[in-house]
Amino acid sequence: MGRLIVIEGLDGAGKQTLADGLSAELRSRGLSVGEAAFPRYGVDVHADLIAEALRGQHGDLADSVHGMAVLYALDRRHSLDWLRSGIAEHDILLLDRYVASNAAYGAARSWEKADGGFVEWVRQLEVDRFGMPRPDLQILLRVPTAVAAERAERRESANGDGGGDRFESDSSLQERCDRVYLELAESSWWSPWRVIDDATAVDPAGLADRILD
Numbered sequence: 203m204g205r206l207i208v209i210e211g212l213d214g215a216g217k218q219t220l221a222d223g224l225s226a227e228l229r230s231r232g233l234s235v236g237e238a239a240f241p242r243y244g245v246d247v248h249a250d251l252i253a254e255a256l257r258g259q260h261g262d263l264a265d266s267v268h269g270m271a272v273l274y275a276l277d278r279r280h281s282l283d284w285l286r287s288g289i290a291e292h293d294i295l296l297l298d299r300y301v302a303s304n305a306a307y308g309a310a311r312s313w314e315k316a317d318g319g320f321v322e323w324v325r326q327l328e329v330d331r332f333g334m335p336r337p338d339l340q341i342l343l344r345v346p347t348a349v350a351a352e353r354a355e356r357r358e359s360a361n362g363d364g365g366g367d368r369f370e371s372d373s374s375l376q377e378r379c380d381r382v383y384l385e386l387a388e389s390s391w392w393s394p395w396r397v398i399d400d401a402t403a404v405d406p407a408g409l410a411d412r413i414l415d
């Protein structure tokens with residue numbers, strides 16, 4: 203049975219970059235590593251609806267905090283068999299975003315804190331009802347919101363996309379989301395967390411050492 207490790211953080215924090223570096227490092231040490239990112243764009247119809255809504259399609263869908271959160275949750279629910287076999291088959295299954303993204307972004311959009319009703323609603327839906335596997339570790343990758351926004355924008359222009367999506371371009375939302383993430387980590391929400399504060403200088407080898415400790 204392998205370990206489920208999740209990387210969380212703001213849009214543009216560098217989660218995918220760290221996931222790539224960490225999985226290469228772990229593989230170089232002979233471990234079998236599976237990887238996935240949520241939302242699963244191009245794989246699950248709920249994820250595609252999310253991307254479209256965040257770009258202004260589907261009427262007022264993106265205005266509904268709970269409606270959007272249900273789509274994110276259904277994308278994950280549909281990955282359940284794959285997740286379970288991924289955990290069984292690999293030494294480490296590494297996820298870029300998971301249930302805590304729904305908790306942090308939804309609470310921030312609702313102007314709530316981590317001990318508010320939205321986070322509890324996500325827990326009841328995704329943990330109690332959908333039975334999503336509990337992570338062994340959640341890593342919070344923190345960068346100043348301005349750095350995250352600049353990186354997200356740079357990545358969008360490198361991909362040829364015009365501007366950030368609705369969440370990425372809302373700097374106040376990103377600030378609130380950063381605070382909720384920190385509260386989730388400090389309260390060890392659902393699993394142990396490790397907070398990386400200076401995400402500009404993350405060393406995948408050092409992180410791998412600490413994960414394998």
Ligand SMILES: Nc1ncnc2c1ncn2[C@@H]1O[C@H](COP(=O)(O)OP(=O)(O)OP(=O)(O)O)[C@@H](O)[C@H]1O
Binds near residue numbers: 213353
């Ligand atoms: N440590 C770093 N220093 C400088 N640039 C970085 C660093 N990490 C990532 N970047 C750059 O920042 C941009 C965003 O990185 P990445 O896609 O890994 O972020 P992300 O957190 O996965 O974003 P999102 O959640 O929006 O998908 C990319 O252009 C990447 O090359």
Ligand SMILES: Cc1cn([C@H]2C[C@H](O)[C@@H](COP(=O)(O)O)O2)c(=O)[nH]c1=O
Binds near residue numbers: 241274301307
């Ligand atoms: C998985 C997940 C994501 N979100 C938010 C976080 C981002 O702002 C967008 C899109 O994610 P991406 O990593 O930039 O592609 O969606 C969320 O609110 N709930 C979730 O479960």
